[in-house]
Amino acid sequence: MYTGRMSTEERLIRSTRELLWERGYVGTSPRAILERAGVGQGSMYHHFKGKPDLALAAIRRTAEELRAEVEAVLTGPGTPYERIEGYLRRERDVLRGCPVGRLTMDPDIVASDALRAPVDETLDAIRERLAGIVEEGKEQGEFPSSLDGEEIAAAILATVQGGYVLARASGSPGAFDAGVRGLLALLAPHRPA
Amino acid sequence: MYTGRMSTEERLIRSTRELLWERGYVGTSPRAILERAGVGQGSMYHHFKGKPDLALAAIRRTAEELRAEVEAVLTGPGTPYERIEGYLRRERDVLRGCPVGRLTMDPDIVASDALRAPVDETLDAIRERLAGIVEEGKEQGEFPSSLDGEEIAAAILATVQGGYVLARASGSPGAFDAGVRGLLALLAPHRPA
DNA sequence: GTCTATACGGTGATAGAC
DNA sequence: GTCTATCACCGTATAGAC
Incomplete structure (x- = not known):
């Protein structure tokens, strides 16, 4: 990524993201973005109608990127559990x-259908993708039907x-990892009843 | 609760909460609190040194209340799973x-050890309480050891x-309930392996 | 297309009258 | 203890020069 060569519009989007x-x-001001x-x-x-318009462009870009990253991890080899x-x-x-x-904790995002939409669609898409993988696992007998x-x-x-949330509260990633391990233990195939 | 009879200090704390x-x-201004x-x-x-000081009093109060409510639900009859x-x-x-x-999504809260502390302590206490109940369930054979x-x-x-997060993204409580049902299904005693 | 100048209301805090 | 007045700065947006 050649920051120096990015267009003004791209620089604004990146900074906003x-x-x-x-x-x-609510914690992000146009002034801070420009700076x-x-x-x-x-x-x-010139490029955007205002803060909400620029934020929408930034959120859409971030949402796209997240979906692509998640898709990359969930696609590919391995059993459903492994994916x-x-x-x-x-x-x-x-x-x-x-x-x-x-963004869901931001009052102005939740209050705006336009700003909330990409957030909702992204989380929903990830959820649907995961649901399909769980269904695969059921068919393959890896998860209980x-x-x-x-x-x-x-x-x-x-x-x-x-x-x-737990990690940020404690200032350390430990609780995130613990929750993941806990959930994986509950999901683990062939675990003792 | 007799709002009309509350002291000025209490009214400030309540409004801030x-x-x-x-x-x-970051989305809460002194002006809005006073109004x-x-x-x-x-x-x-007069009563508080400034916004952070008032916020700290408000957060402590909210944290206390949450801990009491959770404690009330987790104490009492029923098996560990039921609780x-x-x-x-x-x-x-x-x-x-x-x-x-x-509050963990608030940059100014996370940046301040004083403001983050009650958040951390509260979530940590709930986690410890839940952990103890899970351990009880293991001893009683309700959960796998x-x-x-x-x-x-x-x-x-x-x-x-x-x-x-999921519920607020979609603007409806459905996803919250779905997640809870999913987790309960994974935790359910005697489920088919 | 980008900049600076300007505007008006809000933020967070202090001073001092009552 | 509570109020209003005042303050310097920030937030968001517009106007208009270059």
Whole structure:
């Protein structure tokens, strides 16, 4: 990525993405965005209608990227359990939290259908993808057929999103990892009844 | 609760608690606090050193209350599984999120050891309480002895905290409930292997 | 397309009258 | 103890020069 060669518009989007992740929507000011991007006030209002418009572009970009990363981990070889394990254990900067999920704690995001939509769609897509994998595992006998794919998928995604909360509260990734291990133990094939 | 008879200090704390829950720390201004409490600027700076000091008092109060509520649900009759189920299914206004957990997404809270401490302590206490109950369940044979109490407790608390994220993203409590059902299915005693 | 100048209301805090 | 007045700075947006 050649930062120096990025267009002004791209610099604005990148700077906004970083700040939304670090400080959320209400905690991110146009001034801070411009400062980090190294551009003047006018450029932002030339390329975007305002803060919400720029934030929407930034959120969409972040959402796309997350979906692609998750898809990469969930696709490929391995049993359903192994692919879910790969998702749960994938490399993360746990203390930074989820760049998409964290937006749900932002009052202005939740209050706006437009801003909330990409967040909702992204988490929903990941949930659906996980649910399909759980169903695969049921067919293959790796998971009990009594389980509901949608419900297990919700539990998996919630464990990840909540793991960030616990980790950030304590200032260390330990609780995230513990929750993941706990969930994997409950999901583990052939575990003692 | 006799709002009309509350002291000015109590009115400030109550108003701050509400706003922290609704809008978080960065989204809550002294002005909004005073307006909602119906007091003037000076009163706040008489009783508290400033916004962080008032927020700390509010957070401590909310944390105390949450711990008491959780303790009430987790204490009492029923097997360990049943008490955990009671905790997971307890009445909640899911879309409002957790008044303590949501603070972990606030950059200024996480950046301050003083403000983060009550959040950390509260979530940690709940986790420890859950872990003990899981251990009880292992002793009684309700849960497999292969499970780690601390890890299962982390998974349970994470499912709750992450459930709020999923629910708020979609604007409906459905995903929270689904995650809870999924986790309960995984925890259920005597389930088919 | 990018910049600086300007605007108006909000933020967080202090001073001092009552 | 509570109020209003005041303050310097920030948040968000517009206008208009280059």
